[in-house]
Amino acid sequence: MEWLFPVIIAILLYAIIAAVIRRNNLFSENITFFGPIMAIKTDKVGFFDRFIPFKAFFRIYGTFGVLMVVVISGLMTYLLLKTTEITLLTRPEPSDFQKPQNILLIPGVNEFIPSTFAVWTALVLTIAIHEFGHGILCRIEGIAVKSTGLLLAVIPIGAFVEPDEEDLEKTHGMPKMRMFGAGIANNLTVGIICFIALILLLGMVAPSPVPVVTGVYQDYPAWGADLPYPSIITMVNGEPVASREEVSALLSQTKPGDAISLTVVSDGSEIERELILSEWPDELETGYTSGFMGISYYDSDRVVAVLGNLVSPEGMLYLLIAPLNIVPGTEFLRVIPYDSVENTYLQVPFDGFWEVIHLLFWIGWINIMVGIFNALPMVPLDGGYILKEGLNRLLDRRGFGRYVDSIVSTVSWAVLLMILAPILLPYLFHL
Missing domain, CATH: 4.10.910 (30s ribosomal protein s13; domain 2)
Incomplete structure (x- = not known):
C-alpha cells in the first residue's frame, strides 16, 4: 500500500x-x-509537414498498411466466427480470461495487465504512435491538420491528431484509406521491431547455477519441515553451497533416515530447517540410494531454452499470449512481461536488463494488440472506415452506393456480437 x-x-x-x-x-x-479528462493541444503542427518531401515512400507505406488491414481484418473475422462456433458447441465454463474487465486494455483493471511504469509508458506511446501515423498521412494526402496534443487524466492517457474536417470530407478512395491505415501500420511496425529487439536481448540470458527451490513434494521431508519456497539453498549441514551440483554432492553422502540442516534465503530472510531424509519415490525411477529431501528446483536451463525458441513465427505467437499463460509449457515466459522473483534466477548481461525487457515487451505487445483490434471491420475503428471507403469505391460506380452505410452498419454489429459472444455466452450457459 x-x-x-x-x-x-x-x-x-x-x-x-x-x-x-x-x-x-x-x-x-x-x-x-x-x-475529467484534460486535452492539451497546439495548432503548431508544422512537424507533420516535414514528411511531405518523402511523399512517395509514405504513400507506399500507407498502401502497405491498407493491405495489412485487409488481411488482418479477414483473418480476425474468421477467427471470431470460429471462436463463436466453438463456444456455442462446447458451452464452456466461464474462466478468468472471459471476465468482462479482461477485454479492456486498462492497466490494473485487466487482471493480465499490471499497472506498472512500463505498461503505462507503452500505452501512451502506442496511442501517440497510432495518431502520428494519421497525422503524417494527412499531410501526405493534402489534408490539413488543425491541432495535435495530449489527453491527461492525472497522467497522460493518450494523444490525438485533429484533421481539418472539410479536407477530410473531400478526400476519398485510396488517399483516405491510406490515412486510416497508417496508424495501424505504425502500431504493427513498432510492435514487431520491439519484439525483434526483445528476442535479441533474451538471447543474452544464461542459466544460473544457484540452487533455487520452487516447490516441495507433499508428505516428504521438505513438506514436513515447512521449508519455504521459492527460496535459495545457501548451506547444507553448515557447509556453503552455490549450485545444485554442490547440494547433490553433499546429499550423495547421506542415506534415508539421516538428519540434515538446510539453510535457505527466502524474502531476504535466512531460515534454517531440520530434515529427516527419506527414500526416493519409486515414480522418479532415479536408482539413487542416498537420502531424498523432496524438493524441486527452478530449471533455469529449460527457461533459457524456451527463451531461445522464441526466434520463430511460433515464438512471436507465444509472446502475444505470454501475459495470458493459457498454453501449457509457456509458463516460463512470465519472466518477460512481469517483474517477479524468478527474474533473479537467471544470469543477465547488465543491470536494469529486466526493466528494458519489460518495457520492450509491453510496447511491442500493446502496439500489436491495438493494431490488430483497430483493423477489425467495425466503425468507429480504422478497419471499419477502410471497409466503408472500399465499398464506396466498389459500389458507387455500379450505382449501389446508397447501400454502403447499411452494409457497414450490419458488418459492424456482427463483429461486435462475435467479440462479445465468447465472453458473455459462458455466463449465460451456466446461470
Whole structure:
C-alpha cells in the first residue's frame, strides 16, 4: 500500500489544477476538458509537414498498411466466427480470461495487465504512435491538420491528431484509406521491431547455477519441515553451497533416515530447517540410494531454452499470449512481461536488463494488440472506415452506393456480437 498516498496526492493536485484552469478559463486556446479528462493541444503542427518531401515512400507505406488491414481484418473475422462456433458447441465454463474487465486494455483493471511504469509508458506511446501515423498521412494526402496534443487524466492517457474536417470530407478512395491505415501500420511496425529487439536481448540470458527451490513434494521431508519456497539453498549441514551440483554432492553422502540442516534465503530472510531424509519415490525411477529431501528446483536451463525458441513465427505467437499463460509449457515466459522473483534466477548481461525487457515487451505487445483490434471491420475503428471507403469505391460506380452505410452498419454489429459472444455466452450457459 506504499503507492496509495502518492496516488491520492497526485489525484488531488490534478483536481485542484484542473478546477483552477476551468473556473478561470485559463489557456482556453490550448486546454479543453472532456469531463475529467484534460486535452492539451497546439495548432503548431508544422512537424507533420516535414514528411511531405518523402511523399512517395509514405504513400507506399500507407498502401502497405491498407493491405495489412485487409488481411488482418479477414483473418480476425474468421477467427471470431470460429471462436463463436466453438463456444456455442462446447458451452464452456466461464474462466478468468472471459471476465468482462479482461477485454479492456486498462492497466490494473485487466487482471493480465499490471499497472506498472512500463505498461503505462507503452500505452501512451502506442496511442501517440497510432495518431502520428494519421497525422503524417494527412499531410501526405493534402489534408490539413488543425491541432495535435495530449489527453491527461492525472497522467497522460493518450494523444490525438485533429484533421481539418472539410479536407477530410473531400478526400476519398485510396488517399483516405491510406490515412486510416497508417496508424495501424505504425502500431504493427513498432510492435514487431520491439519484439525483434526483445528476442535479441533474451538471447543474452544464461542459466544460473544457484540452487533455487520452487516447490516441495507433499508428505516428504521438505513438506514436513515447512521449508519455504521459492527460496535459495545457501548451506547444507553448515557447509556453503552455490549450485545444485554442490547440494547433490553433499546429499550423495547421506542415506534415508539421516538428519540434515538446510539453510535457505527466502524474502531476504535466512531460515534454517531440520530434515529427516527419506527414500526416493519409486515414480522418479532415479536408482539413487542416498537420502531424498523432496524438493524441486527452478530449471533455469529449460527457461533459457524456451527463451531461445522464441526466434520463430511460433515464438512471436507465444509472446502475444505470454501475459495470458493459457498454453501449457509457456509458463516460463512470465519472466518477460512481469517483474517477479524468478527474474533473479537467471544470469543477465547488465543491470536494469529486466526493466528494458519489460518495457520492450509491453510496447511491442500493446502496439500489436491495438493494431490488430483497430483493423477489425467495425466503425468507429480504422478497419471499419477502410471497409466503408472500399465499398464506396466498389459500389458507387455500379450505382449501389446508397447501400454502403447499411452494409457497414450490419458488418459492424456482427463483429461486435462475435467479440462479445465468447465472453458473455459462458455466463449465460451456466446461470
